[in-house]
Amino acid sequence: MTATSDLGTPRLASPELLRSVFRRHAAGVAVITARGAAGPVGFTATSLTSVSAAPPMISFGIGTGASSWPAIAEAGHVGVHILGEHQQDLAATFARSGADRFGPSTAWREGPEGVPLLDGVPAWLVGRVAARVPAGDHRLVLAEVVLGDPTGAGRPLLYHQGRFTALRD
Structure with missing residues (x-):
């Protein structure tokens, strides 16, 4: 028996390699919000x-360069x-630099601890920030969940191949 490699040609680690690999990884989409000194922020x-x-x-x-990072x-x-599959526009708004994310x-609404809560989502949590861990040009934020609601309607929104998408039946 002869083994053949399906691994392709390896590439040296780089930001582009990481982005290319993770474009193939389907991920759920969330919006993170907080109360900032100048008003609500989110991404x-x-x-x-x-x-x-x-x-x-x-x-x-x-990312430490994100407009929401200071808050x-x-x-x-x-x-x-x-977010639910019906909320692609909301996901795009909170992803777009310079967008009026909390506009009309x-x-x-303002929720517990002054946290901005988005209406119409399938589920939400409020978490107490426990740590902010340096990780390259980002910070990994750890939060202990203190309150939430998993009872909203809708199927989850996904992000795959650089775009928002929905589950297939």
Whole structure:
């Protein structure tokens, strides 16, 4: 028996290699929000992960050059919103630099701890920030979940091959 390699030609690690590989990884789409000194801030994230069940903890990454970073760097609490497939426009708004993310087209309210909560999402959490860990040009934010609601309607929104998409049946 002869083994053949399906691994292709390896490439040296680079930011482009990482982006190319992760374009092939389907990820759920979330919006992270916080109360900032000048008003609410938020951004689209595909880096959301469940970290621990006891205590309930989550994590997400944010670039230190992101417009939301200064508020996230100081926030005691964050909102985490799982987006539905019907919310591609909302995901795009929170991903777009310079967008009026909390303008008239975004339905939201002030939630516990002053965290901005988006309306109409399939699920949301409020987390108390426990740590901000340096990770290259990003920070990994760890938050302990203090409150949430998993009862919203809708199927999850995904991000794959550089675009928002939905589950297929």
